Amino acid sequence: MSGPVPFLDLPAQQKRLGAALRERLDRVLAHCRFVMGPEVTELEERLARYGGARHAIGVSSGTDALLMVLMAEGIGPGMAVFLPAFTYTATAEVVLLLGAVPVFVDVDPQTFQISLPSLEQRLKAIRQAGQVRPQAIIGVDLFGQPAPWDELNRFATREGLFLVADCAQSFGASYKGRKLGHEAGATTLSFFPSKPLGGYGDGGAVLTDDDEKAALYRSLRSHGEGRQRYEVQRIGLNARLDSLQAAVLLSKMDVFEDELKRREGVARAYDAALPSLVRPPVRVPDSQSAWAVYCVCLPSRTLRDSLRDRLTEAEIATAIYYPKPLHQQPAYQAQHDGIALPVAERIGEHVLALPIHADLSDEAVAYVLAVISQWAEEQDEPQQ
Numbered sequence: 586m587s588g589p590v591p592f593l594d595l596p597a598q599q600k601r602l603g604a605a606l607r608e609r610l611d612r613v614l615a616h617c618r619f620v621m622g623p624e625v626t627e628l629e630e631r632l633a634r635y636g637g638a639r640h641a642i643g644v645s646s647g648t649d650a651l652l653m654v655l656m657a658e659g660i661g662p663g664m665a666v667f668l669p670a671f672t673y674t675a676t677a678e679v680v681l682l683l684g685a686v687p688v689f690v691d692v693d694p695q696t697f698q699i700s701l702p703s704l705e706q707r708l709k710a711i712r713q714a715g716q717v718r719p720q721a722i723i724g725v726d727l728f729g730q731p732a733p734w735d736e737l738n739r740f741a742t743r744e745g746l747f748l749v750a751d752c753a754q755s756f757g758a759s760y761k762g763r764k765l766g767h768e769a770g771a772t773t774l775s776f777f778p779s780k781p782l783g784g785y786g787d788g789g790a791v792l793t794d795d796d797e798k799a800a801l802y803r804s805l806r807s808h809g810e811g812r813q814r815y816e817v818q819r820i821g822l823n824a825r826l827d828s829l830q831a832a833v834l835l836s837k838m839d840v841f842e843d844e845l846k847r848r849e850g851v852a853r854a855y856d857a858a859l860p861s862l863v864r865p866p867v868r869v870p871d872s873q874s875a876w877a878v879y880c881v882c883l884p885s886r887t888l889r890d891s892l893r894d895r896l897t898e899a900e901i902a903t904a905i906y907y908p909k910p911l912h913q914q915p916a917y918q919a920q921h922d923g924i925a926l927p928v929a930e931r932i933g934e935h936v937l938a939l940p941i942h943a944d945l946s947d948e949a950v951a952y953v954l955a956v957i958s959q960w961a962e963e964q965d966e967p968q969q
């Protein structure tokens with residue numbers, strides 16, 4: 586076996602989905618209800634059932650899902666929203682779009698999930714400074730593993746903060762024996778093609794058990810529509826999910842459990858055979874990851890970059906999530922109060938994501954491992 590090993594193999598996935606995908610797409614092309622067609626309703630019912638929530642509302646992206654949830658909570662100027670510094674930009678972006686202040690929280694050195702001790706410290710400091718009012722927390726299931734939801738819920742309840750679950754990377758994962766989807770006041774999903782439940786374009790959803798909030802989200806995704814068409818109740822968005830996208834996602838739902846099993850199989854194969862220089866991801870206890878990302882950790886930036894170069898030479902695609910934490914990004918620096926977040930600041934130099942997806946063959950996994958082992962052996966040799 587040799588390369589190339591792609592990071593994501595959408596052509597292979599389409600082939601695997603086969604005629605069922607085309608049939609669903611053809612049905613939409615026949616009925617022509619491209620906006621809010623029957624596929625959207627069908628998908629929403631399936632998502633709600635799967636995630637164990639009373640309601641699912643299909644939306645245009647994971648980012649819009651987050652934005653709508655914060656809008657529904659009235660987040661705006663003078664308010665603070667707490668979120669991990671080591672996440673995708675969308676989690677923080679929506680806070681700033683609404684004129685509120687993102688408060689960056691450090692992450693756990695083992696699991697890279699939001700750190701409860703850091704969250705406590707950050708909340709205390711923000712309360713003492715007294716400039717903005719703490720209002721909400723966005724927990725993120727980084728790389729497909731669950732954030733510490735039980736602890737986050739206890740903390741949010743005690744402190745009177747609204748808890749949002751950013752499950753963009755983790756839909757399909759489970760925590761303490763239950764599928765993610767109802768761990769917080771609202772759960773947001775993304776169907777970006779590289780996410781575990783990925784569509785063929787942008788899409789997302791909000792899950793909630795709250796009937797009133799569900800109605801509010803439905804209104805917000807459609808220009809703040811009231812009960813009647815063209816009755817404008819509030820300022821909203823155009824954030825609907827397309828029927829064609831919903832059709833793709835219904836096809837993906839049919840194979841989702843098989844895909845998750847395959848991803849777990851790949852993860853285990855990597856876990857079992859990585860050389861000691863390359864630390865596999867630390868599992869969150871009592872959970873099952875959706876494996877959006879299989880992220881290994883190297884002892885230094887030099888070694889990480891060296892391994893990445895070797896894999897690139899061998900035509901094995903890799904990625905770095907994330908090279909820089911959000912509070913050090915140009916767009917957010919001015920928002921940050923200057924507090925050091927040492928773990929988030931360090932790990933970007935050590936992490937490397939290996940290919941993991943449902944169409945990765947055993948041969949490809951063996952090839953990736955062989956290249957890594959060869960590289961590791963060379964590192965052990967005494968320097969000339």
Ligand SMILES: *Cc1c(COP(=O)(O)O)cnc(C)c1O
Pocket residue numbers: 646647648649672673675676725751753754774775776777787788789
């Ligand atoms: C992908 C992602 C989002 C945004 O989802 P989009 O559908 O791309 O808008 C939000 N949060 C996290 C953690 C993500 O990984």
